[in-house]
Amino acid sequence: MSDRTLRLIGAAVALAGVGVAGYLTWAHYSNATVVCVRGGGCETVQQSSYAEIAGVPVALLGLLSYSAVTALIASDSGNARLGAATLACIGVLFSGYLLVLQLFVIHALCIWCVANDVVIAPALALVTGLRLRGSPA
Amino acid sequence: MRPTVQGRPTWLKMALALGIGVAAAAVLVIGSQVLRGTKSTPGVVPRPVVNLTGIPENGTVLGKPSAKVSLIEFADQQCPGCRYYTLNVFPILVNDFVRRGKVKMEYQGFPFIGPDSVKGLRFLLAAAKQNRLWQLQEALYRYQGRENSGWITDELVRTLAAKIPALDVGKLFADAGSTAITKEASGAEQKSGNEMSKYVDQLQTPTFLVKIDDQKPYYVNVAFDATAFRAALDDALKD
Numbered sequence: 001m002s003d004r005t006l007r008l009i010g011a012a013v014a015l016a017g018v019g020v021a022g023y024l025t026w027a028h029y030s031n032a033t034v035v036c037v038r039g040g041g042c043e044t045v046q047q048s049s050y051a052e053i054a055g056v057p058v059a060l061l062g063l064l065s066y067s068a069v070t071a072l073i074a075s076d077s078g079n080a081r082l083g084a085a086t087l088a089c090i091g092v093l094f095s096g097y098l099l100v101l102q103l104f105v106i107h108a109l110c111i112w113c114v115a116n117d118v119v120i121a122p123a124l125a126l127v128t129g130l131r132l133r134g135s136p137a
Numbered sequence: 138m139r140p141t142v143q144g145r146p147t148w149l150k151m152a153l154a155l156g157i158g159v160a161a162a163a164v165l166v167i168g169s170q171v172l173r174g175t176k177s178t179p180g181v182v183p184r185p186v187v188n189l190t191g192i193p194e195n196g197t198v199l200g201k202p203s204a205k206v207s208l209i210e211f212a213d214q215q216c217p218g219c220r221y222y223t224l225n226v227f228p229i230l231v232n233d234f235v236r237r238g239k240v241k242m243e244y245q246g247f248p249f250i251g252p253d254s255v256k257g258l259r260f261l262l263a264a265a266k267q268n269r270l271w272q273l274q275e276a277l278y279r280y281q282g283r284e285n286s287g288w289i290t291d292e293l294v295r296t297l298a299a300k301i302p303a304l305d306v307g308k309l310f311a312d313a314g315s316t317a318i319t320k321e322a323s324g325a326e327q328k329s330g331n332e333m334s335k336y337v338d339q340l341q342t343p344t345f346l347v348k349i350d351d352q353k354p355y356y357v358n359v360a361f362d363a364t365a366f367r368a369a370l371d372d373a374l375k376d
Contacts, residue, residue: 002249047281049173050173052173053165053169053172053173054167054172060171061165074326078146079146081146082146082150083155084163085151085154085158086154086155086158089154089155089158089159089162090158090162092163093158093159093162094162094165094166097165097166098164101169111168128147132146
């Protein structure tokens with residue numbers, strides 16, 4: 001797979017992350033307008049004490065991180081690639097932790113969080129990691 | 138440090154970045170355990186947000202039976218979107234449309250979030266037997282707790298029901314525990330889900346259908362605000 005393709009995939013995945021984290025951030029602050037999809041759980045997760053760190057919504061941290069990764073992918077220097085991969089690495093590790101919390105501590109799964117934890121964060125870590133092999137455009 | 142090849146970061150740089158990444162993730166995890174928030178339940182609204190006195194009620198239907206338009210709501214007592222609609226939009230629609238005899242509202246339970254949803258529906262169906270479903274559902278939304286936290290306690294229901302005029306609390310509990318209502322509430326997810334799936338792809342709450350006279354209902358996909366609902370109902374009343 002060419003570096004250009006990886007870059008496009010990385011950008012698309014990061015933007016998907018911006019979308020999901022943005023939605024969850026909005027849901028966090030608007031509180032009452034969450035749409036419950038079949039399977040429920042989102043509100044339980046959003047209302048849990050783990051939804052915030054020092055008063056900052058975890059979703060907002062995700063939104064800022066994905067926005068930063070998107071900007072770094074757009075910039076695309078050698079250091080930007082390393083920065084994107086580092087942020088993605090933090091993201092995938094923290095997402096894994098959040099998934100464990102949902103499964104074993106909160107006992108509720110939020111489909112938006114799961115999409116992030118299982119698909120978006122690992123995919124972004126993989127793509128940004130693979131791009132470290134090549135040279136910047 | 139070894140120079141980069143074609144801009145590729147050195148192994149040392151990558152190892153350093155990985156270390157920073159792992160350390161930062163560890164800081165986040167520790168921060169999440171030590172500095173986690175204190176959110177627990179949505180805010181309680183102690184007083185009713187709408188006055189339903191004088192509006193006809195018949196089972197799950199609120200409003201004059203002769204009203205031309207029906208607004209059918211599929212809801213779950215644990216759903217925060219339903220709570221938002223009931224506390225912010227429902228009172229306006231009641232005053233503008235239902236009290237004036239233009240629109241009637243029909244409640245359909247879709248208890249899909251968990252055990253508290255089914256329990257809540259049991260009490261609503263029991264209240265419907267005394268034509269007080271709409272008062273009880275409004276009251277429960279005002280005290281909505283975290284999903285599946287066991288917030289719909291007998292004590293909460295008893296307290297709220299006692300404040301609803303002309304609702305016999307003893308009968309409410311007896312009916313809520315009856316075999317017929319228990320069966321109806323347990324089967325409501327399947328039944329309402331089948332009904333909703335005729336109109337929408339994604340089963341969610343709240344979902345609204347509009348029915349004009351005896352015509353086939355149609356799905357109303359609008360934002361949860363009074364302006365959007367007013368427009369949808371005005372449109373239906375024009376036909």
